[in-house]
Amino acid sequence: MKRPNKKTTVNSNYKVMEKEEFEKLFERYVRNELSEQELEQLMQAVKKDQYDVFLKDEIYTSLKEDEVSDFMDEQRAEIILNTILSESKSESKLVPLHPQKRNRKKTFRILFAAAGIAVLAAISSTFLFKSTPETPLKDVQQTPTEESALIAFSGKQLIHLPDGSTVLLNDNSSLEYNKNSFDDKTREVTLTGEAFFDIQRNEKKAFIVHTGKVQTKVLGTAFNINARKSSAAIEVTVARGKVQVGDAEKVYGVITPNQQIKVEKNTLAYQQSNINATAVTQWKNNYLILDDISMDQAVALISEKYKVKIQLNENIKNCRITASFLNDEDLDHILKVVCSVMEINYHYTDSGAVVIDGKGC
Structure with a gap:
């Protein structure tokens, strides 16, 4: 079937705003100089997803001028923009900024997630990067310092961990780790829901995923864990390499590609079987x-x-x-x-x- 010639950034019911025009409007927005009509024009341009990278850059610059650490600045910028762009399309929202214009190198690092497009929103859905476990451990008390060191991710997104490993988080899932202890003697994260892990190999530092009482331990491999609340079992499936599954007291087994260990959450009874890893990771x-x-x-x-x-x-x-x-x-x-x-x-x-x-x- 023939399709008409068309160029990117063209929408049949929307006139594309030139980049220079958008940046001028945004600068005037920062100075609170926009009329109601101009503000609506800016809102409509933001909703069209073309200037996500520019907006994230401006937010990041504004946060840096508040003299916060680079690590927190960038993550906060990503979350703020994620919040802006995942609002209902019927709503118009921007956050107040006070940046000074700077010359910055162009970046093509983009990530689209959440309900709409959210640029580089793969860091966290928690604004202050503090997360309380859904079932608090009564015998563990976290100090404010320990709590603030907890990095949390929620919702489907691609996560880059400090050691170079990546985690593809499925929807209705969450991942967290302590930035002060991760990649020290071990690399440990806690998962709720489902995720696909691609782990950088490090024979001196095991990578451990905690899902309830079950621990999945690897040195470097690719595997899927399904630990959704709605399921009575935790499933660990290997796509590449070797994975050890067990708990604090014993090892259930070591599995290789196209093998799975299924562990009952309540009884910790487990079963190992051969399975098509591609089918498991179809999501x-x-x-x-x-x-x-x-x-x-x-x-x-x-x-x-x-x-x-x-x-x-x-x-x-x-x-x-x-x-x-x-x-x-x-x-x-x-x-x-x-x-x-x-x-x-x-x-x-x-x-x-x-x-x-x-x-x-």
């Missing part, structure tokens, strides 16, 4: 993860997922991008966002193929 197929890869590699993944031929300009092939689309977005949405951020264009040929071109990075 990941709705996500499109472009994690610091070249545009050439990104296009290959997009082409494979959407079964469409994509032609890429030679000038763009080596440009790098980090993006995660976590809501089963359609092809046009992904092309629009990627091309908008990288300031390139796309259009369809008469045969339905996609052509991406532009100046490059």
Whole structure:
């Protein structure tokens, strides 16, 4: 079927605002100089997702001027923008900022998550990065220092841990770790829900996932854990490498690719079996993860997922991008966002193929 030629950032019922115009409006917004009509114009532009990277950068700059640590600044900026962009489309919200304009290098590191698009919102859904366990341990008392060191993540997102490992968190799930002790003698996290782990190998520091009383221990591998509250059991499935599953007293077993250990939460009775790991991790197929890869590699993944031929300009092939689309977005949405951020264009040929071109990075 023929498709009309179209360029990224074009919406049939919306006139695209030029980047320079948007930045001027935003600067005037910061100075509280916008009329009601101009403010509404800015709100509409924010909702169209084209300037997420710019907004995140401005928020981060504002927080840095409050003399907070870099680590907290960046994470707070990401959360604030996540909150802004995951609001209902019928609402208009921005947070007050007081930044001074700075020259900054362009960044193509983007992540789209939550109900709409949230730029680089993969750090946490908890504003102060403090999390209280859903079932507090009566025999453990956390000091304020220990509590503030707890880093929490919630909702579907791609998480980059300090040791270089990644965790793809499914919806209605959460992950947390103590930043002061992680990657010390061991690398330990606590999971509620479901996640796929891809762990950087370190033979001197085991990686341990706590799910209730069950402990999953690895040195470096890829595996899936399903520990949802609605399930009576915890399932650990290996995609690559070896995984040891047990509790504080004993080891249940060591499993390899396409094997699973299922542990009953109440009795801790367990069963080991052979299983198709690809089928278990089918939920990941709705996500499109472009994690610091070249545009050439990104296009290959997009082409494979959407079964469409994509032609890429030679000038763009080596440009790098980090993006995660976590809501089963359609092809046009992904092309629009990627091309908008990288300031390139796309259009369809008469045969339905996609052509991406532009100046490059």
